[in-house]
Amino acid sequence: xxxxxxxxxxxxxxxxxxxxxxxxxxxxxxxxxxxxxxxxxxxxxxxxxxxxxxxxxxxxxxxxxxxxxxxxxxxxxxxxxxxxxxxxxxxxxxxxxxxxxxxxxxxxxxxxxxxxxxxxxxxxxxxxxxxxxxxxxxxxxxxxxxxxxxxxxxxxxxxxxxxxxxxxxxxxxxxxx
Amino acid sequence: xxxxxxxxxxxxxxxxxxxxxxxxxxxxxxxxxxxxxxxxxxxxxxxxxxxxxxxxxxxxxxxxxxxxxxxxxxxxxxxxxxxxxxxxxxxxxxxxxxxxxxxxxxxxxxxxxxxxxxxxxxxxxxxxxxxxxxxxxxxxxxxxxxxxxxxxxxxxxxxxxxxxxxxxxxxxxxxxxxxxxxxxxxxxxxxxxxxxxxxxxxxxxxxxxxxxxxxxxxxxxxxxxxxxxxxxxxxxxxxxxxxxxxxxxxxxxxxxxxxxxxxxxxxxxxxxxxxxxxxxxxxxxxxxxxxxxxxxxxxxxxxxxxxxxxxxx
Ligand code: SF4
Ligand code: SF4
Numbered sequence: 001x002x003x004x005x006x007x008x009x010x011x012x013x014x015x016x017x018x019x020x021x022x023x024x025x026x027x028x029x030x031x032x033x034x035x036x037x038x039x040x041x042x043x044x045x046x047x048x049x050x051x052x053x054x055x056x057x058x059x060x061x062x063x064x065x066x067x068x069x070x071x072x073x074x075x076x077x078x079x080x081x082x083x084x085x086x087x088x089x090x091x092x093x094x095x096x097x098x099x100x101x102x103x104x105x106x107x108x109x110x111x112x113x114x115x116x117x118x119x120x121x122x123x124x125x126x127x128x129x130x131x132x133x134x135x136x137x138x139x140x141x142x143x144x145x146x147x148x149x150x151x152x153x154x155x156x157x158x159x160x161x162x163x164x165x166x167x168x169x170x171x172x173x174x175x176x177x
Numbered sequence: 178x179x180x181x182x183x184x185x186x187x188x189x190x191x192x193x194x195x196x197x198x199x200x201x202x203x204x205x206x207x208x209x210x211x212x213x214x215x216x217x218x219x220x221x222x223x224x225x226x227x228x229x230x231x232x233x234x235x236x237x238x239x240x241x242x243x244x245x246x247x248x249x250x251x252x253x254x255x256x257x258x259x260x261x262x263x264x265x266x267x268x269x270x271x272x273x274x275x276x277x278x279x280x281x282x283x284x285x286x287x288x289x290x291x292x293x294x295x296x297x298x299x300x301x302x303x304x305x306x307x308x309x310x311x312x313x314x315x316x317x318x319x320x321x322x323x324x325x326x327x328x329x330x331x332x333x334x335x336x337x338x339x340x341x342x343x344x345x346x347x348x349x350x351x352x353x354x355x356x357x358x359x360x361x362x363x364x365x366x367x368x369x370x371x372x373x374x375x376x377x378x379x380x381x382x383x384x385x386x387x388x389x390x391x392x393x394x395x396x397x398x399x400x401x402x403x404x405x406x407x408x409x410x411x412x413x414x415x416x417x418x419x420x421x422x423x424x425x426x427x428x429x430x431x432x433x434x435x436x437x438x439x440x441x442x443x444x445x446x447x448x449x450x451x452x453x454x455x456x457x458x459x460x461x462x463x464x465x466x467x468x469x470x471x472x473x474x475x476x477x478x479x480x481x482x483x484x485x486x487x488x489x490x
């Protein structure tokens with residue numbers, strides 16, 4: 001099993017509903033976020049192009065954050081989801097420094113926090129909160145090892161990319177372009 | 178003109194706008210660790226070479242500082258932890274791929290070794306020191322008998338500690354400025370150099386001071402060579418590393434790096450040491466303090482500038 005997510009940059013309107021849904025679902029402390037929207041404007045005026053991306057932890061296959069954690073608090077869970085166990089985390093910040101996507105932040109309670117792909121919802125057969133709430137239905141979630149899953153289907157159909165694959169982390173958050 | 182504008186909705190403290198998860202604690206921890214490693218390295222080296230009497234300060238006096246330095250370093254590391262109550266987790270796990278982990282374990286070996294060296298040098302400072310407890314007296318006698326083995330062990334672990342202070346940074350590929358294997362040898366050399374400077378400061382024997390001025394000169398030359406190499410490597414690498422090097426070549430860390438680290442910390446003390454070796458009268462405190470200052474600045478500037486360097490996407 002290999003969980004992954006695909007985000008359609010052509011459908012996203014940048015409303016940030018996914019951000020609010022995550023903050024509510026996961027009780028993210030005020031002032032922090034586990035997912036966020038990036039707007040990239042690119043080109044020569046007046047030929048400008050905008051790409052909107054809902055970003056979060058990439059649940060990398062080769063995660064530097066797991067590798068450099070001195071206690072094993074950062075670990076791979078089922079389906080390759082990268083998680084932090086708060087009671088094992090000493091808050092040293094090594095994983096924060098090691099993530100090329102800056103996807104982690106120190107929770108005010110001391111441990112390090114980040115996107116969990118809403119593993120508690122997946123276990124109940126639900127989709128991650130951001131995917132479920134998106135008004136344009138621009139996100140797809142599922143198991144890459146299952147060729148019939150939503151995410152496998154859409155990745156077969158559409159051109160896609162990952163962010164800075166050259167950083168060598170093998171990210172599992174795909175952007176449809 | 179082709180332009181690219183990136184706007185992110187993320188504003189997590191202390192990640193955005195520029196990462197600053199590590200402030201003064203980690204560079205100070207690395208400085209104290211490197212300095213202690215340097216002092217222990219020389220003490221062990223001269224015991225192994227059987228030159229205790231030629232270098233009395235290096236072998237019998239300077240090591241008294243090392244447990245203080247290591248404990249101060251560990252304290253700084255502890256202050257840096259955000260989830261302090263779980264500190265013990267560091268010592269219930271061994272994760273070989275995590276530099277934080279094997280650094281913490283190396284300190285677990287080096288700190289007791291440094292305590293032995295400090296205990297053996299106590300009588301230099303307090304001639305009628307008495308351990309009172311018979312087992313402590315027996316332990317001291319045993320350590321003196323085993324000094325050679327202890328010295329070999331110390332030499333090994335002091336080198337690991339010295340290299341570790343650089344590897345801690347260079348293991349992070351997410352921060353292009355840190356992601357160079359030169360940092361290990363550079364921090365080791367700098368640690369040895371600050372150790373030599375401390376011995377120079379403490380020594381009253383002109384011959385010993387002169388030898389350490391020579392050693393320090395060599396170490397400074399190696400550091401300069403490594404720094405040039407580091408920039409050559411960056412400039413011949415990918416765009417992210419070219420951008421990282423530019424932080425020091427025109428970017429915001431240019432002046433502090435070249436003035437404090439290279440100028441005041443390496444070139445000026447090297448120049449003064451050359452003058453001293455040429456029999457000009459230079460008070461030894463000046464180059465020694467400059468080397469220590471340069472060592473601290475190097476760790477601080479690399480720690481901060483590294484966090485300012487990043488991948489762009
Ligand atoms: S995106 Fe960052 S935090 Fe998430 S798995 Fe990859 S390296 Fe770790
Ligand atoms: S902050 Fe916590 S999760 Fe991150 S590396 Fe340190 S112990 Fe591991």
